[in-house]
Amino acid sequence: MPADRPLIYRTCQWIARTGWSRLAGLDVRGLENVPKKGAFLLIANHESNLDPILIQAVCPRAVHAMAKSSQFLVPVVGALVRSILAFPVRRYQVDPHAVRIALRRLGANQGVAVYIEGERSWDGRLQSARPGTVRLALKAGVPVLPCGISGSYEAWPRWSSKPQLLPIRITFGVPINLPRLDSRREREPAVAEATATIMGALERLSVAGTVGEAAPAS
Amino acid sequence: MIRPAAAWLDTLPSPVPADGPVVAGPERVRVKLAADQVKPVCHRRELIGWVECFGKPAQGSLSLDQEALTFAVEGWRRSVPLEELTAIQPSSSSLQLRTSNGTVASVRFMESSVLRWEILLQEAVRRRWTALGRGRVIEFQPRIACR
Numbered sequence: 053m054p055a056d057r058p059l060i061y062r063t064c065q066w067i068a069r070t071g072w073s074r075l076a077g078l079d080v081r082g083l084e085n086v087p088k089k090g091a092f093l094l095i096a097n098h099e100s101n102l103d104p105i106l107i108q109a110v111c112p113r114a115v116h117a118m119a120k121s122s123q124f125l126v127p128v129v130g131a132l133v134r135s136i137l138a139f140p141v142r143r144y145q146v147d148p149h150a151v152r153i154a155l156r157r158l159g160a161n162q163g164v165a166v167y168i169e170g171e172r173s174w175d176g177r178l179q180s181a182r183p184g185t186v187r188l189a190l191k192a193g194v195p196v197l198p199c200g201i202s203g204s205y206e207a208w209p210r211w212s213s214k215p216q217l218l219p220i221r222i223t224f225g226v227p228i229n230l231p232r233l234d235s236r237r238e239r240e241p242a243v244a245e246a247t248a249t250i251m252g253a254l255e256r257l258s259v260a261g262t263v264g265e266a267a268p269a270s
Numbered sequence: 271m272i273r274p275a276a277a278w279l280d281t282l283p284s285p286v287p288a289d290g291p292v293v294a295g296p297e298r299v300r301v302k303l304a305a306d307q308v309k310p311v312c313h314r315r316e317l318i319g320w321v322e323c324f325g326k327p328a329q330g331s332l333s334l335d336q337e338a339l340t341f342a343v344e345g346w347r348r349s350v351p352l353e354e355l356t357a358i359q360p361s362s363s364s365l366q367l368r369t370s371n372g373t374v375a376s377v378r379f380m381e382s383s384v385l386r387w388e389i390l391l392q393e394a395v396r397r398r399w400t401a402l403g404r405g406r407v408i409e410f411q412p413r414i415a416c417r
Contacts, residue, residue, distance in 0.1 A: 124311045135313075144356075144412060145413060147319070149319050153318055174385050175275045175276040176275050182409075182411065182412075209275060
């Protein structure tokens with residue numbers, strides 16, 4: 053029994069995975085790329101509210117997701133996101149506590165998930181990366197697991213109040229090994245190249261593979 | 271043929287005027303404010319973060335001109351110079367704005383889109399910062415930063 057995933061986490065995983073697979077269709081690829089042990093930083097594109105639910109539902113390792121802080125005050129939802137191991141980030145200011153929690157989880161050999169665009173896409177296209185996520189990856193120096201999701205914008209665009217049952221594909225790419233750069237002086241010059249590498253992987257994993265076509269696993 | 275949303279979006283004219291000032295409003299809005307009011311979030315006795323506490327929403331209007339953003343809400347009126355904004359962040363169907371004194375405003379547009387106002391406000395701030403000689407704005411979240 054996986055000790056790193058509480059019962060409620062596994063229950064939510066099962067409900068989301070089974071429910072979406074049966075009712076709409078869920079195509080998961082590249083599971084062999086998820087590290088079996090050790091810390092990893094899962095970086096995904098963000099098309100809809102379904103992304104964190106389904107990515108956590110299919111990922112075989114527990115994932116501590118960085119989630120927008122306002123969710124944690126919503127009754128029931130707040131308790132649920134806490135119990136599925138999410139932690140809050142205030143996105144309109146630099147939030148050192150969120151970074152500290154992420155580094156603490158990675159230091160404990162756990163998985164952390166961050167949506168590099170920082171916000172759901174308006175039109176389904178990949179948005180630009182937030183440099184803070186890349187700085188976190190370089191500071192942590194753990195493998196970056198790129199994860200592309202496609203079809204979720206069509207299933208639940210941000211301008212729609214409810215989801216439609218449409219097939220979704222989730223593809224885990226080959227982990228990217230970035231150097232661990234502790235000092236800011238070392239880190240800053242490396243941000244642009246690391247951003248290009250991560251976004252290139254997400255582009256291949258998400259945009260290239262529309263649901264129903266073959267998608268690359270790396 | 272089903273056209274993707276991105277293709278439709280590309281057919282729309284930009285809300286930013288090619289020449290001339292970026293002005294908009296007054297627009298009907300619902301505003302919630304949080305001034306340094308945060309609440310700890312704990313899980314299993316561990317402090318995992320902080321969350322802002324917004325007050326009750328107030329209805330009013332929001333206007334944008336070349337120098338400031340003006341809120342007129344239920345009897346009071348406040349102009350925020352654009353250079354005092356420190357972040358512009360869309361959040362679901364609201365736009366979160368933070369000012370240099372730590373106030374965070376969550377603005378919900380009653381008859382307009384968050385995306386339209388995000389684009390307009392970003393462009394207005396970009397132009398204002400350039401006019402003040404602060405440089406080129408490179409990001410708007412988690413803080414407005416320039417190069």
